[in-house]
Amino acid sequence: MGKQKADEAKFKEKVFEAVRSIPRGKVATYSDIAKKAGSPAAARAVGNILHTNCDKLGTPCYRVVNSMGKLSQNYAFGGVEEQAWLLECDGIEISDFKVDLTKYRI
């Protein structure tokens, strides 16, 4: 029967799945991921989950940016420089550590 813990774990899994589902050359916002995970208001939780896991090998968390298209301000992966580099590798143009959501947002 539905345990609360299982539900939370599922949310986390969904978040990762959503992040992994971001096509190459595109980016998504925390709100978008949260929406896909089933909780449109869990943008904050999404960031925490990615931070706790930071599974950059299986989950391209570098394709996740905030609503302003700006990269993580806090310590992530190894610095926004790393994230910007990875995004550029995907063909996304970065300007002042920001991406054009009108162009690259899913």
Place this chain on the structure above:
DNA sequence: TAGATGACTCACA
């Protein structure tokens, strides 16, 4: 167990 934290977002002044 409850309280505080944070890779966010929106609304208002």
Place this chain on the structure above:
DNA sequence: ATGTGAGCCATCT
């Protein structure tokens, strides 16, 4: 247009 405040959800201590 810029700055501040409150809301929301999962994780950590």
